[in-house]
Amino acid sequence: MSPWYAKLVFFLGVIGMAIVRAPHIKRSTAIKVVKSRNDILDKALVAFVSLGLVLPLVWMTTSAIAIADYALRPIPFAVGIFFFACGLWVLHRSHVDLGTNWSNTLELREGHQLVVQGVYRRIRHPMYVALLLYGLGQSLTLPNFIAGPSFFVPFAILVAFRMRREERMMLEKFGAEYEFYVSRTKRLVPGVW
Numbered sequence: 001m002s003p004w005y006a007k008l009v010f011f012l013g014v015i016g017m018a019i020v021r022a023p024h025i026k027r028s029t030a031i032k033v034v035k036s037r038n039d040i041l042d043k044a045l046v047a048f049v050s051l052g053l054v055l056p057l058v059w060m061t062t063s064a065i066a067i068a069d070y071a072l073r074p075i076p077f078a079v080g081i082f083f084f085a086c087g088l089w090v091l092h093r094s095h096v097d098l099g100t101n102w103s104n105t106l107e108l109r110e111g112h113q114l115v116v117q118g119v120y121r122r123i124r125h126p127m128y129v130a131l132l133l134y135g136l137g138q139s140l141t142l143p144n145f146i147a148g149p150s151f152f153v154p155f156a157i158l159v160a161f162r163m164r165r166e167e168r169m170m171l172e173k174f175g176a177e178y179e180f181y182v183s184r185t186k187r188l189v190p191g192v193w
């Protein structure tokens with residue numbers, strides 16, 4: 001059984017994500033793509049991540065995965081809400097900083113600029129950090145061992161496959177400028193890794 005407050009947090013998260021992303025998606029997709037590495041692997045991984053929406057809906061509307069339910073406790077629930085909020089905030093900041101250079105996949109757009117400011121100043125993948133935090137939020141607030149981690153796990157796999165390929169694409173495009181950027185930033189955790 002899915003408690004109403006877990007459902008409420010899930011829908012607020014989905015709506016929050018849509019509100020943060022919609023204007024940027026609209027703006028950046030209007031700009032021509034000049035290089036794409038959107039291959040079958042990346043497409044398959046993006047499709048895999050959509051389980052993070054599908055499985056919670058299955059959990060809420062059927063009893064198909066009710067076997068994996070557990071009792072929701074206040075502290076993990078509160079921590080989950082905190083992660084959700086942090087994730088949405090960093091997602092908003094990274095979209096603002098990346099501007100029209102954003103893509104849902106591995107692409108370079110016309111007039112692509114290397115962004116090194118704002119949330120990109122210390123780490124190279126703040127948007128992925130934001131979505132991982134969002135995924136942890138979902139894991140802690142949906143009391144079901146399948147629906148809960150259904151976004152975090154596929155997304156972490158996508159990030160593991162994508163980061164190096166994305167960095168290789170950026171290095172080919174921006175050369176020494178990107179090398180210098182890499183030398184003074186970390187991937188996901190400021191000052192650590």
Ligand code: SAH
Pocket residue numbers: 094098101102103104105106107108109113114115116120124125126127128129166170
């Ligand atoms: N990995 C970044 C961006 C995710 S969006 C993050 O997590 O914040 C993916 C697209 O952003 C890539 O296709 C690439 O074209 C673009 N991109 C990644 N890092 C960038 C940067 N520092 N400046 C400009 N564009 C960047």
